[in-house]
Amino acid sequence: MSEAAVERTEQLKERGFQLAGLEHTFGFLLHAAWRDASTTFNKFFAGTDVTPSAYSVLLLIHSNPGCAPGDLSEIMGITSNNMTRLLDDLVKRGFVAREVSEADRRVRLLRMTAAGTDFLAELRRCHDAYEAHFDARIGQERVAQLCELLRRFG
Secondary structure, eight states: OOHHHHHHHHHHHHTTOOOTTGGGOHHHHHHHHHHHHHHHHHHHTTTSOOOHHHHHHHHHHHHSTTBOHHHHHHHHTOOHHHHHHHHHHHHHTTSEEEEEOSSOTTOEEEEEOHHHHHHHHHHHHHHHHHHHHHHHHHOHHHHHHHHHHHHTTO
16 A cells, blocks of 8 residues: 555544454455555656556557557457557557558558657656656565566466
């Protein structure tokens, strides 16, 4: 949990609010960690108008030029409708281009534009600062251990 959330929780407990043991359960703690990670992401990426999903999709397209939207949906666990909306926004902003596949003209493939590549470089700086924040707050070794544990779910 974030420091502010921990403080608010302590204040509630001082007033007699019972957490019913949730503070010791995996799901509650994982959800609290996700909320904190999401809030922290928004702080470090402020002004970019990018969500964690959009950042991940940009990274994947950059690393896999010519990938299909369906591949991204599968990897990200996002419905095709939500992926289409996300990609529409990235195309509208000029960061991603859809191209017709030469093998099958019904298929659209994705690639980064020059503007998208430049924007991704900016986003990577935000992400580096975001990761450094957690390394400083939790410890680099603990972050690595947590990532190792979380990979077991994927």
